[in-house]
Amino acid sequence: MHRLRTSATLRQLPRAFSYSIPRRNLIATPSRFNSSVEPDSHDRLEEAVAPGVAHLLHVPQESSSSKGDVQNTISDVARSKTRADGILKVGKKESVWAGKEELYLHIDNSTTIKLPYTYLRDSCQCAVCKDQHSKQRSFRTSDIPKDIAPSWINWDGKRLSVRWANDIGGSEAVHESTWDRDFLKKPIFNTHRQHWSANCKPIMWGRAYMERSQHWVSYPDYTADDSKFATAMKQLQRLGLIFVKDVPDSRSMVEAIATRMGPLRNTFYGSTFDVRTVPEAINVAYTNQFLGFHMDLMYMNEPPGYQLLHCLENSCSGGESLFADTFSAAKVMKDRYPEEYKVLCDQRLGYEYRHKDHIYYNERPVFELDSDTDELRHVNYSPPFQSPLPPRDGNGHDTESVNKLRNALAKFTSIIDNEKHIFELKLNPGDCVIFDNRRIVHARREFNASVGSRWLAGAYVDTDALLSRFAVCKNQHPYVWTKKAQKGVVENNRDNN
Known part of the structure; x- marks a missing residue:
């Protein structure tokens, strides 16, 4: 496990952005920082983002209980040339953070979204997870393992791709899920909402x-x-x-x-x-x-x-x-x-x-x-x-x-x-x-x-x-x-x- 380089990570954040939390969606972040973050990290973060919104961002950190989990920042993982379970790969290092149970995606200059791994896995629409003829799902939400996590991530600014470790059924086969940016930013589940257009x-x-x-x-x-x-x-x-x-x-x-x-x-x-x-x-x-x-x-x-x-x-x-x-x-x-x-x-x-x-x-x-x-x-x-x-x-x-x-x-x-x-x-x-x-x-x-x-x-x-x-x-x-x-x-x- 690589030690978190907080200062380096914070320098990758955008200089300023406004953050809003729409009602009832998955755009959310923790309400406070973990107390184990280095004392000067908070100050650096406040310098990096707009005043008053520093508490809306989460910087993952190493903990004794998280060994073996995907807990490093993307920049740390990308620097790792050798890992037993492979390199966690991303397209835009400064735009993605992998936490213990969720992914943080800086999707544009105004929005950073929190994507729990369980939610991402549950929303997979691939042909394995959703029959392309009947349009019915082949798994239950309760089938998703509690410790599900990515083994590989790629974000190119338009599409997010994730390959899963310890997936449903414990299969060793590679299972990759993909989502478009628009769905991640503003998913429309109820197409009957009159205000959608x-x-x-x-x-x-x-x-x-x-x-x-x-x-x-x-x-x-x-x-x-x-x-x-x-x-x-x-x-x-x-x-x-x-x-x-x-x-x-x-x-x-x-x-x-x-x-x-x-x-x-x-x-x-x-x-x-x-x-x-x-x-x-x-x-x-x-x-x-x-x-x-x-x-x-x-x-x-x-x-x-x-x-x-x-x-x-x-x-x-x-x-x-x-x-x-x-x-x-x-x-x-x-x-x-x-x-x-x-x-x-x-x-x-x-x-x-x-x-x-x-x-x-x-x-x-x-x-x-x-x-x-x-x-x-x-x-x-x-x-x-x-x-x-x-x-x-x-x-x-x-x-x-x-x-x-x-x-x-x-x-x-x-x-x-x-x-x-x-x-x-x-x-x-x-x-x-x-x-x-x-x-x-x-x-x-x-x-x-x-x-x-x-x-x-x-x-x-x-x-x-x-x-x-x-x-x-x-x-x-x-x-x-x-x-x-x-x-x-x-x-x-x-x-x-």
């Missing part, structure tokens, strides 16, 4: 924007033109609302449109359903009455992600469809009424469906945030099926919290009920609307059922299916998904304010 973020709209820029695609293009279908899917992801036109006059068409996106979601209403006036209706949607803004099936554990309504007949007077973007309303609340916004993030509403053959109940906040990013993930709002207010935190009700909730809901409803936020149209036979049921609230004006008829065929598709479809479209038609944001976005923000 600026061109995939939701466009928050109001009436003026949607009247100018609603997206229509013909049924033949939707079913047969993959590029136009991908464009429609991008607009569905961004706007939460699109329309298909020229749909053949057949009750089965709603299923054909839905299954182009993913499997049908079956509910107690059936795999598809009809919206038309019936006597003694079990749902107000099956009457000719005014139907206020709501989302469907909020009382289920997993409400349907997307809804389709195909117009087959609509010769009655009235019956216009209304839509509003709750993401836009949430942004207005967050900007103008932050206290009320927080109430709707924290307090839950109960939703219920209680009939002879079906009893459902669930509680959820109006604004449902992503637990990792705090970005708005879903909105949950359905007054027709709202239950009495559930007790907060199981401690009953108090006047202050109930009043705050009422006031926050009043702010929210005043925004979505404002004509500036409502997009209205009357669906004609052959039109089909598709919308995000966890973002877009929909409503219907009263209609005269004594003259003419109104008949829509409906279906649901789950969020998982659409997230998968969006990701596939991104991969197969990247030019569609990398187009610059529409000019109307800035104008839309002005319209909504």
